[in-house]
Amino acid sequence: MRPTLWLRRSLGVSTLRRGIWDDNPIYRQILGICSALAVTNLLVNTAVMSAGLVFVTAMSSFTVSCLRTVTPKRVRMMAQVLIIASYVIVVDIAIKAYLPAISEALGPYVGLIITNCIIMGRCEGFAAKNPPVLSFLDGLGCGIGYGLVLLTIAFFRELLGFGTLFGAPVLPDGFTRWVIMVMPPGAFFMLGLVMWLLRTVQKPRSPAEGG
């Protein structure tokens, strides 16, 4: 029994690891870019958004996987979207109730988790074929991978754009704020640079992939 158990555990670890590093949704699969750009001007917003996304990815992957044998192929997409939407409603209501200010700042982007391709991609590409616990881990890994990249981007955007981190001023008063960092172009530049850097560090694969 022991080898199988070990095998299973290592499978779980590699599934998690794949989402966070090897096949990171943002810079490898190029999924979920919209919110990566929109919510990263402040670290607080990013953290809340990432937490919401981790919850939704993990739970919807789990649910889709549980229902994978009883879902007819034709309505598969629809069923997945409905499952995802239900979890997003939970997150949306929770954020509205406990963090009204952040809910205001995030605007429609919480609702847009539904159409975040990471979740759809993982449900379709992984959860529809794999058992529930593994799918849960896969969703969790991808969610965390997404959150880490987002926090990195938000760190630099908030630091350079506002001179603050989590709202607390850290740079000296004389620092000229890079206003462009908190404006839309700054988001694009920052994400482009992060992708460049991480893809340089990682073993380069075929350049055509993903884009």
Next chain:
Amino acid sequence: METPGPFTIFLASIFINNILLANFLGMCSFIAVSREIKTALGLGTAVIFVMTLTSGINYFVYTLLLEPLGLEYLRFIAFIVVIAATVQLVEMIIERVSPVLYYALGIFLPLITVNCAILGVSLFLVIREYSFLQSLAYGAGGGAGWALAILAMAGLRQKMKRSRVHPALQGPAITMILTGIMALAFIGFSGMVPM
């Protein structure tokens, strides 16, 4: 502040509040499909069509169905169902009218369903409390703005095939940076129309 008229909203959503360059919506398909002008044009047209249609329908769904019943929190589900149905319709039409385009778009056609720009437009018009005409204008303008951005990017990327780009920068990374420059250019439009 008085609410702007439909035409103003239409123009503003193309240039000033471009759904892609200012609101970051619809990035995934933007990056994936912007390699060739032809497919970009096809998808752009489909998006304009779907977006205009769904923003009109979703306006009614929200004001006539969800609001009176106090079910506003169900709007995510209601909107996504409307969008999915509309996309299905567009898919059938394109398959009939232009099979070539249908195969060229391939997987990306059903993916319009999960194009966040479409859902985003519907959510924005609820938040901004637009009237029916304003919603239609916002939908059409949002679609047109998205199509404009993806066409411009496809043009750039076709030219870029001849340039030598660092291997790790190739693909999405350079596309992001190009989009950033494009967004920078579009900032030049801001202030033209008060939003």
